[in-house]
Amino acid sequence: MAQPIIEVEQLTKRFGTLTAVDSVSFTVAEGELFAFLGPNGAGKTTTINVLCTLLRPAGGRASVNGFDVVTQRSDVRRSIGLVFQDSTLDEYLTAEQNLRFHAYAYRVPRQVCEQRIGELLELVELSDRRKSRVRTFSGGMKRRLEIARGLLHSPRVLFLDEPTLGLDPQTRRHIWEHILALRKQHGLTIFLTTHYMDEAEVAERVGIIDHGRIVALDTPDHLKDAMGGDVITIEARDNDAAAAELGQKFGVTPARENGALSFSVPHGDKVLPRIIRSLESPVDAVGLRRPTLEDVFLRLTGHAIREQEADPFDGARAFMARHGRGH
Amino acid sequence: MAEVLVAIRVVAYRELLRFVQEKSRLISSFAMPLLFLVIFGAGFTRSIGTMAPGVDFVQFMYPGIVAMTVLMNSVMSGLSVVWDREFGFLKEILVAPLARSGIVLGKAAGAAIVALLQGAVMLLLAPVVGVSLTPLLVLKLIPLLVIISLSLSGLGLLVASRMRSQQGFQLIVQLLVFPLIFLSGVFFPVNNVPAWLETVSKANPLTYGVDAIRQLFLAAEGGGAQAIGVTVFGHTMTVLQDISVVAAFGLVLLLLATWSFEKQE
Numbered sequence: 146m147a148q149p150i151i152e153v154e155q156l157t158k159r160f161g162t163l164t165a166v167d168s169v170s171f172t173v174a175e176g177e178l179f180a181f182l183g184p185n186g187a188g189k190t191t192t193i194n195v196l197c198t199l200l201r202p203a204g205g206r207a208s209v210n211g212f213d214v215v216t217q218r219s220d221v222r223r224s225i226g227l228v229f230q231d232s233t234l235d236e237y238l239t240a241e242q243n244l245r246f247h248a249y250a251y252r253v254p255r256q257v258c259e260q261r262i263g264e265l266l267e268l269v270e271l272s273d274r275r276k277s278r279v280r281t282f283s284g285g286m287k288r289r290l291e292i293a294r295g296l297l298h299s300p301r302v303l304f305l306d307e308p309t310l311g312l313d314p315q316t317r318r319h320i321w322e323h324i325l326a327l328r329k330q331h332g333l334t335i336f337l338t339t340h341y342m343d344e345a346e347v348a349e350r351v352g353i354i355d356h357g358r359i360v361a362l363d364t365p366d367h368l369k370d371a372m373g374g375d376v377i378t379i380e381a382r383d384n385d386a387a388a389a390e391l392g393q394k395f396g397v398t399p400a401r402e403n404g405a406l407s408f409s410v411p412h413g414d415k416v417l418p419r420i421i422r423s424l425e426s427p428v429d430a431v432g433l434r435r436p437t438l439e440d441v442f443l444r445l446t447g448h449a450i451r452e453q454e455a456d457p458f459d460g461a462r463a464f465m466a467r468h469g470r471g472h
Numbered sequence: 473m474a475e476v477l478v479a480i481r482v483v484a485y486r487e488l489l490r491f492v493q494e495k496s497r498l499i500s501s502f503a504m505p506l507l508f509l510v511i512f513g514a515g516f517t518r519s520i521g522t523m524a525p526g527v528d529f530v531q532f533m534y535p536g537i538v539a540m541t542v543l544m545n546s547v548m549s550g551l552s553v554v555w556d557r558e559f560g561f562l563k564e565i566l567v568a569p570l571a572r573s574g575i576v577l578g579k580a581a582g583a584a585i586v587a588l589l590q591g592a593v594m595l596l597l598a599p600v601v602g603v604s605l606t607p608l609l610v611l612k613l614i615p616l617l618v619i620i621s622l623s624l625s626g627l628g629l630l631v632a633s634r635m636r637s638q639q640g641f642q643l644i645v646q647l648l649v650f651p652l653i654f655l656s657g658v659f660f661p662v663n664n665v666p667a668w669l670e671t672v673s674k675a676n677p678l679t680y681g682v683d684a685i686r687q688l689f690l691a692a693e694g695g696g697a698q699a700i701g702v703t704v705f706g707h708t709m710t711v712l713q714d715i716s717v718v719a720a721f722g723l724v725l726l727l728l729a730t731w732s733f734e735k736q737e
Contacts, residue, residue, distance in 0.1 A: 197567050198567065199563070199566060199567060219475060219569045222567060222568060222569040223569050227567055229560070229563060231560050232560050233560040233561055233564040234560070234561065234564075235486070235490075235556075235559070235564075236559060237493060237494070238486075238490070242489060246482060246485075246486055246564075247564070247568070249478070249482040249485070250478065250482045250565070250568040250569070250570055251568060252478060
């Protein structure tokens with residue numbers, strides 16, 4: 146592995162009685178695309194905020210580009226570019242004015258400043274909107290402008306906190322094209338947080354984080370291989386009875402996922418027919434697939450990523466849908 | 473040190489950019505002082521007559537109105553901090569390699585420049601209301617207005633350092649600004665009023681700002697200043713002493729505002 150550019154040891158951050166980040170340790174190599182995958186409230190953003198010097202850790206230490214995030218804050222700030230979940234643009238200024246403010250604040254030399262602004266606007270395809278106020282931009286355009294701004298001072302590490310949150314699928318794909326192109330051009334280290342599986346798949350290494358702890362950290366392939374084969378899902382009329390039966394007959398302990406049972410077995414395609422034949426509980430639906438990072442997450446934490454992010458109304462609706470049937 | 477200077481420059485630069493682009497703020501900041509000047513002036517001049525030998529009510533009130541214009545704009549500098557926090561831009565400022573003290577001073581400097589511009593427009597009205605204006609007087613007024621503005625920005629920034637919503641900020645500012653204005657000697661001399669009113673007024677730092685501006689004007693008019701000047705424990709404050717009070721007050725507020733920004737996460 147190349148020289149680590151981010152080093153985190155036993156990092157802890159508390160808010161009152163809540164431990165948002167609980168003695169987390171990891172390193173990110175120079176030039177790596179590293180992703181934190183986890184549900185909202187898992188501690189991803191808190192970790193980023195500590196790494197970018199916005200929050201002070203309660204315990205442990207962290208360094209970025211060799212600088213300590215507590216004692217060498219200015220050096221850390223100069224080494225990193227940031228794109229936050231929520232827009233941090235001044236909407237009443239133009240795209241160009243936003244970039245210029247950033248360039249002045251980071252002391253980008255005057256000679257290269259205008260040229261870089263031109264290049265970066267070109268890269269994120271906003272050259273024609275250079276003099277438009279940001280207020281008139283769509284969500285995707287704002288995010289692209291923020292990515293350009295984050296790179297203006299040639300940082301060593303780019304932090305992307307949920308860079309595609311709240312964007313439609315087409316725009317998400319577009320943003321990703323930009324991020325990957327940038328990486329190729331600049332050999333940049335990218336630290337990404339996301340709760341989208343497909344975004345984490347792109348990363349070289351993924352840290353799965355839940356309740357402030359890293360529960361697994363490896364390449365997406367290794368994480369999936371560790372699942373031990375294929376994923377079988379079974380939706381039985383009585384999931385509890387079916388689960389008990391599966392444990393008895395096949396020695397598996399299924400996890401619950403959106404009202405279905407799921408477990409992984411080697412050679413799922415051969416095992417599934419036998420299971421269906423021998424199950425006495427009535428089965429409504431079955432499924433068989435290669436494991437995804439979602440399965441890895443489910444296995445490691447015992448719950449699905451998506452269940453946690455549902456708002457109370459979604460929860461109530463799902464409850465009604467589940468329990469309303471048959472009445 | 474470089475981080476403080478860069479912060480002051482870049483933050484003040486943006487304040488000015490924003491000011492130029494916000495026409496409504498430009499207009500509203502003149503409206504109230506102008507209303508006071510015109511309505512109070514027209515209403516009271518006949519019935520009140522002269523405040524001191526050779527000083528009629530408008531001539532008395534006018535310097536106070538200039539101070540009021542500066543006050544309103546300076547305190548409102550805090551609003552831009554709350555605005556930035558609400559719309560996320562504050563985060564961009566806070567993660568940049570800029571010193572917190574520089575950010576606070578930059579906001580204050582931006583407000584001071586804006587306040588100076590507005591003060592200048594008010595000064596243009598001087599001949600209209602019968603107050604004479606000399607180049608020397610204007611030259612003396614500029615540093616005075618800058619100091620008053622920087623000090624009062626400190627007040628706005630201190631309030632803003634912890635406020636999360638614009639409505640909340642406006643509410644607190646209204647609660648602060650009106651007593652500050654009415655108890656600052658803009659509308660009546662604070663020397664011969666009931667004792668309680670005198671005590672409160674003389675505890676108000678803005679009183680000394682108003683007094684300093686007024687002294688400069690009346691001195692230029694030729695006399696009358698002595699009779700109206702603010703007295704503290706029997707001593708009539710000089711312009712320099714007035715300015716010192718305002719500056720000390722501002723220094724404390726700016727330090728508190730910086731401290732408050734540094735401490736928050």
